[in-house]
Amino acid sequence: MTSDKKSSSCNQSRFARFVSLFSSPKTAAILLIAVAAASSVGTVVPQRTRETATGARSVWDEVLLALEFHDVFHSSWFFLLGALLCASLVLCTWRRIRVRRTAVKRTGPFFRRGDLPRLGSLLLHFGAAVVICGFVYGQLRGINAYVQIPEGETVSLAPIISGYQLDQDLSIRCEDFSVEYYDSGMPREFRSEVAFIDSGTVLKRGTLLVNHPVSFQGIRYYQAHYERLPRAVLNVDDAGQARTITARPGDVYHAGKETFFRVTRVEENFMNMGPAMKIDFFSPAQSGYIWVLSGIEDIKKMFPDLLSKAPQFDPARFEGFIFGLDRIEPMYITGISISYDPGLPVVITGILFFLSGLFVVYLLPGSRAGILKKSQTRSDEP
């Protein structure tokens, strides 16, 4: 019994010693520097996912890969460092509360004048631990995705948000996209008019602007990027049968069982000859390509022997068809970031704790740091 008690008290003191060592300013400084050093590795070694890191690799690449240097900020050892820092912060908070409780037992009221800086320090360290926890939670449970939607088209959100909400049929449509420019040609502003659609019903419409996201069902949508995606309006004369097609690069049109053509490029100004599009054609008898120029008649007048020298400009090159480019419509494709972060409220709470603690510790008159009033003594307690 006695020996039990003795060993338990010995254990306890060993535990207490561990706590005080692990939550000491020295450990804190070492851990802070370690996280700083680890982070700097992540900015020097190119960061990429494991998939893109495969392929031809040297021994050096293998070493970096084994150490997870290609993705430092999601590596197990970086997570471990963060966990150690967080544990140190929690223990530090816990120790302060214990010290405080003992002091309160001895001397009375929990809070006295002059205790504020000490409570501020407690709040600050606890807040930092909360921020780390909230960040990790957000990383593990959040969404960070990116979709590209051509103007006027609809993209399903189901593969992105599945598992996060019940609305599994949700899709997003870009109803309109517009860019404004400064006189210098620099973009001034770009915006997407979007609609959130569930099984054909529009649930919400909104305008996405850079710096002005739209929130829908807890998930936030951001205007991130855009690209020009010009669309060609072309006339196809298929053995006397005329039709008008609106096409984007990649679109394929079938004219028969084994006869089809594909639009491969749409250029607003091709080699200073004006609007043009490239069509690849395939049939059992013939395959090749045509550059269809909207100004072909004028160009033929300037260079009468153009088609014999450069048959790729002949609109009737593909047997039985005559292609004509009516016009090119300047269309856009909008890039939208999708984000959901359940850790955000936790992080905000932590930051508020941290900042208020920081201000109490350093800026209150008479505080330990003595920024506003020169301090004469320094407390031994970290």
Added chain:
Amino acid sequence: MNVTILNCVPFLYLAAFAFSVIRSVTGAGIPGRIRDTLWIGGFVAHSAGMVLRWAESYALGFGHAPLSNFYESLVFFSWAVIFLYLVLGFSRKNEELGTFTILIAFVLIAYASFSPYIDSRIQPLIPALKSNWLISHVVTCFLGYGAFVVASVLAAFILFRDRGAGGGKNASDERIYQCIVIGFLFFTIGITTGSVWAHYAWGRYWGWDPKETWALITWLIYAAILHVRLIRKNERRVAVMTLIGLASSLFTFLGVNYLSGLHSYF
């Protein structure tokens, strides 16, 4: 017009530095008074130049605070260094601190004004920078940098000038600490406002972008300094770490441009 005024400022700071050196060597009173007139005049012109630039950007039709490109950030950095010296150092009449602080402010604004690679024209804002968070984020970050610069000048004194000297060390250490705390407070707010902005602009408050990561590294170094100082009075170690912190700050400001990232407009 604003660029003309701002181009004169480096000459005033350089002259102030020269008279400061003369004053240190001779100990005479008149060079000291000339120095004070020069650098305070320089600071007034510097401030006026930035205000004028702000007003002129409105006249051009795309008004924004003069904090939006590399030229403007260097000019503001230089301003912040002098401003923090005014707040933290000048009241204590530490003349050598002033000499070196003015030299650093001179280098920053002279680089902005005379480097052929830096465009001093007022440019309109790209969509990503059009935010109310621009001013609070940039101002707090650079006030933080400014305080770290003043702290580093003091740290350099401890390491290189006061070597072996006995007296006055304690006061110097205390003042480094004050500078670091002020810088740390501003820099913490700078990172926080930056995170809020990133949340609205990029869809995440933290994304390990090189500039974000280096800001965190800088912040961690100063956090470590604040802890090291608690262990025991070891002012040389604190001084060395303060200089490392400065290197990290400068890398956060400048070096990150060589690593690709979202902050590439600075």
